Structures are given as C-alpha cells and as structure tokens.
Amino acid sequence: MANDIIPAPADESLKTWGWVSYILHLVVAVAAVVPGAYVSIGLLLIALVMDLVKRDDAAGTWQASHFSWRIRSVLWAGVLYVVTIPLYLLLYVPGWIAWALISIWFLYRIIKGMVRMNASQPMEPTNVV
Numbered sequence: 001m002a003n004d005i006i007p008a009p010a011d012e013s014l015k016t017w018g019w020v021s022y023i024l025h026l027v028v029a030v031a032a033v034v035p036g037a038y039v040s041i042g043l044l045l046i047a048l049v050m051d052l053v054k055r056d057d058a059a060g061t062w063q064a065s066h067f068s069w070r071i072r073s074v075l076w077a078g079v080l081y082v083v084t085i086p087l088y089l090l091l092y093v094p095g096w097i098a099w100a101l102i103s104i105w106f107l108y109r110i111i112k113g114m115v116r117m118n119a120s121q122p123m124e125p126t127n128v129v
Helices: 010-033 041-058 064-083 085-090 092-118
Strands: none
Touching: 010 041, 010 064, 010 092, 041 064, 064 085, 064 092, 085 092
C-alpha cells in the first residue's frame, strides 16, 4: 500500500539537508575563487536559511556542529567581505587579494566540513581535555 512507506531516520534526513547545504556552499565558494565565475549570492542565502531552519532539528546530534559550522562560515565571510569593501574600492589590488584570501578560507571551511560530514564526524571534538 502507498501508506506503508517507511520514513527515513531523522539522522539520514539531517545528513541529506547537510549535503544539500554543503553543495550550495561549495558552488558559491568555488565561484568566488575561480576568476570570472559568477554565481548568485541567492544560493548562499538559500543554504543559510536552510541551515537556520533545520539547526534545531539537529540539536543533540553530531550533525548540530555542522549546521553551526556552516552558519558561522557564512557569517564570518560576510563580515570579512564587508569590512574589506573600503580596501577593495580604494586600493583595488590589496582589496582583491583580501577578497581572494577570504574566498580561499571559505572554500577550505566548506571542504573540511564536507570531509567530516562524509565520515559522519562532528566538526569539533566533543571530548577535548
């Protein structure tokens, strides 16, 4: 019967949401690093909203750290881009270098998160002494 469909466990559902979010972040991060590649900031905003909405569902799981990791990555990158706008507008080359470094840092964080998500590991160790 059609009503006999067994829903996927919450853990797998959260992992799927996480992968979709990481892929959206990755598309934006790669486009930020590759010269001439432009992707809508809308993809990043969609991923951010997804993470904000689903974060509470992940509370108490290993995946909660991934939601926080992605949210912090976007917020910090946004703050760094905004802070360096005057540098970019006044002195093009130093501003371009600053934005390139921010973009590489953001790409690193997304790839690191994807690697740990693939291994089903949280972002921060929970038993740090």
